[in-house]
Amino acid sequence: MTGPDNSGAESDTGRTEAFSDGILAIVITLLVLDLRPPNSPAGHLLSGLLEQWPGYAAYVASYAYVAVVWLNHKATFRRIRRADRGLNWLNLLVLFSTALLPFPTTVLSSALRRPDQADRRVAVATYALVGVVLSAAWLVLYHYLARHADLLQDTAHDRFFRSERLRALVGVVLYALAGIVGFLVSPLVGLGIFVVLPVFYGLTSGGLYQLRPFAR
Structure with a gap:
């Protein structure tokens, strides 16, 4: 007789990384579908294109966000030796949250093209909510890895995932x-924060612990 089949309980990370790359590629492709030629009369194409600036800003913010997710994902799994069931579920949670981004991007882009300020506030709050959910998903993933050193490469820095929890x-x-400010004060201020935040995450994608004072 043989013992219980534990196949799939633990595995190398190759299939997880390939699946994740495929999902992120689809998400980043869906973002561009919201960019359409303007419905402008003859001779007014330039003004029509310029009037669509909210769509461009929303696209840049979300594209940069997905790009940062991809960089974070690579930096994370480079330090992982094997994946267990818990890690796979948390990775799926990160992918689930990232896959939501095209929806609030479209909502935000559409609302900013209209003069209704109430719709703009709601759109910014919706985008911010997805950002909170995605950041929280990373927080849970980093916390799990900080508590499961047995899944990590021997060369993984012991402070990496502990400090990444702060980053998330x-x-x-x-x-x-950004959601609160965008809803209560100005939607454009919230949009500005959405554009700037991926810059911070891009600069720290190699790990917050490498920066001072974390490098001490």
Whole structure:
């Protein structure tokens, strides 16, 4: 007789990374579908294109966000030796949250093209909510890896995932702040935060612990 079949309980990360790359590629492709030629009269194409600037800004913010997710994902799984069932589920949670991005991007782009300020506020809050959910998903994933050193490469820095929890928490706080400011003060201020935040995450994609004072 043989023992219980534990196949799939733990595995190398190759299939997980390939699946994740495919999902992120689809998400980043869906973002561009919201960019359409303007419905402008003859001779007014330039003004029509310029009037669509909210769509361009929303696209840039979301494209940069997905790009940062991809960089984070690579940096994370480069330090993982094997994946267990818990890690696979949390990775799916990150992908689920990322796959939501095209929806609030379209909502935000559409609302900013209209003069109704109430719709703009709701659209910014909706985008911020997805940002909070995605950052929270990373926070849970990093916390799991910080508690399961047996899944990590022997060369993985022991402070990496502990410090990355702070980095994810910054995202939760700042996206929530962007939503609150965008809803209560100005939607354009919220949009500005959405554009700037991926810059921070792009600069720190190799790990927050490498920056001072974390490198000490």
